[in-house]
Each structure stands twice: as structure tokens, then as C-alpha cells.
Amino acid sequence: HFLKSIPFALDNVQELFSQGRIAVELPELKKAIEQVVASGQFEPFDTERGAQSLLTVRIHSFSYKKGGIPPDPSGNGGGFTFDCRFLHNPGRYEPYKQLTGRDEPVINFLQHHSKMGEFLNDVFRIVDEAVENYIERSFTNLMVSFGCTGGQHRSVYAADALAKHLKEKYGVALELEHIEQEKKNWINK
Structure with a gap:
């Protein structure tokens, strides 16, 4: 902010x-x-330029235990993979076990009882540089993946946060996939 x-x-x-x-x-x-x-360091990025660029950013949340790092369908061999397992895990507490990183109690937990904000600031800084460079060089693909133990809480929240950040700041095309949650139709038992 x-x-x-x-x-x-x-x-x-x-x-x-x-x-x-x-x-x-x-x-x-x-x-x-x-x-x-x-x-010019603090000039906002031209979102119209980002929206008209060739770049598509694919963002995934995944489980290290269940499926591992997702393959890169672009053929470029992958992109950034961020490990969220070091962050305080709401999934270890009963009230959060059936919820996801999109549910308000989990969001509050991650914002107030973990270092998620600091982590995301670092992620944004790194990915922003790549996005700007890739737009400038007319690249077409960038993949960013977030993994955690079950692909349910931390990685879901982080993937959603990055997608929102990139859409607002750059206007680039995005593909967002929550691998484990989509397999379960977002039902956690």
C-alpha cells in the first residue's frame, strides 16, 4: 500500500x-x-500496454504431497515456483481444515498470523520485474506456481493474490488454476 x-x-x-x-x-x-x-521509478505501468501485449501469465496453486510442481504447457520449461510451506499453516487447526485460501477465516488467519504479506511483497517484486521484461521483449508465456502441503490454504491464497496484483498493475492476460481444489470441485472433507 x-x-x-x-x-x-x-x-x-x-x-x-x-x-x-x-x-x-x-x-x-x-x-x-x-x-x-x-x-520514472514510481510511474504506474501502462495497463493498456500490458493488456495489448502478447504475454499470458499462468498462475497455479498446487500440493507438493499430492501432485508436485505442475508441468509447463508452453514448452519453456517452467517459471517461478514459490514454496509456501514455511508459512504458518491454518490447515493444522480444526476450524480451518475444510476451508480454503478463499474463505474469509483463512484469509484473516494468513494476514494476521503468518508472514504472508511479507512473502507476497517479495513475490510481487520478483514477478513484476519478469512481467515488465517479458512485455518489453514480446514474450508470450510466464508461469508462476505456489505450492504448499495440500494445495488448499496458503498456495490458493498466494495464487489469488498474485493474479489480482498482476491484473490491477499490468492488465496482462491471466490463467489461474488451483490444481488440487479444482480436482475436488472445491469440496474439502
């Missing part, structure tokens, strides 16, 4: 400087702001 607010903050500070509404002289701050703006 903080990173998303930076472009707006930069615009606001520039506007204050241009209108002379800052009561004290801050030449070094003004110079630093100008350098950050000139770098």
Missing part, C-alpha cells in the same frame, strides 16, 4: 513546491523529489 501511494505523494509535494505553499526553504528536498520524479 505504501509503494502505491508514492506517485500520489510525489505529485502532491511537487504541487506544493510549484505553488510556493511550503513555508520554509527546502532546496535539498526539492532537488531529491525532482530526481525521483525524473527517474
Whole structure:
């Protein structure tokens, strides 16, 4: 959330400087702001460009125990695979056993009792660089997979979060598959 607010903050500070509404002289701050703006580092990505690109990002959740890492149908030999098993597992507690990473109690658990947020920030940073590079180079496929023990809680939540992030930030074509959950028609006993 903080990173998303930076472009707006930069615009606001520039506007204050241009209108002379800052009561004290801050030449070094003004110079630093100008350098950050000139770098373009915080410019939002053109989602229309992403939507018109050739890139399709395939995102999977899977179970290491039941099926293992999914094959890459593009023939490129795979992509990123992130292991969610180190994160606190809601599936170890009775109230969550029949739920998935899409259910509100599990979402709350992962957001408040695990390091899921930190993990996803790192994933977004890594995958964003690949997506931007692949769009620039006119690549057609990128695969990102999230695995956990049963493919039910952590990996489902992480795959959904990445899909939402990429859709909002880049507008690229997405294919989202929750391998274990789709096999069970989302019914967990």
C-alpha cells in the first residue's frame, strides 16, 4: 500500500513546491523529489500496454504431497515456483481444515498470523520485474506456481493474490488454476 501511494505523494509535494505553499526553504528536498520524479521509478505501468501485449501469465496453486510442481504447457520449461510451506499453516487447526485460501477465516488467519504479506511483497517484486521484461521483449508465456502441503490454504491464497496484483498493475492476460481444489470441485472433507 505504501509503494502505491508514492506517485500520489510525489505529485502532491511537487504541487506544493510549484505553488510556493511550503513555508520554509527546502532546496535539498526539492532537488531529491525532482530526481525521483525524473527517474520514472514510481510511474504506474501502462495497463493498456500490458493488456495489448502478447504475454499470458499462468498462475497455479498446487500440493507438493499430492501432485508436485505442475508441468509447463508452453514448452519453456517452467517459471517461478514459490514454496509456501514455511508459512504458518491454518490447515493444522480444526476450524480451518475444510476451508480454503478463499474463505474469509483463512484469509484473516494468513494476514494476521503468518508472514504472508511479507512473502507476497517479495513475490510481487520478483514477478513484476519478469512481467515488465517479458512485455518489453514480446514474450508470450510466464508461469508462476505456489505450492504448499495440500494445495488448499496458503498456495490458493498466494495464487489469488498474485493474479489480482498482476491484473490491477499490468492488465496482462491471466490463467489461474488451483490444481488440487479444482480436482475436488472445491469440496474439502
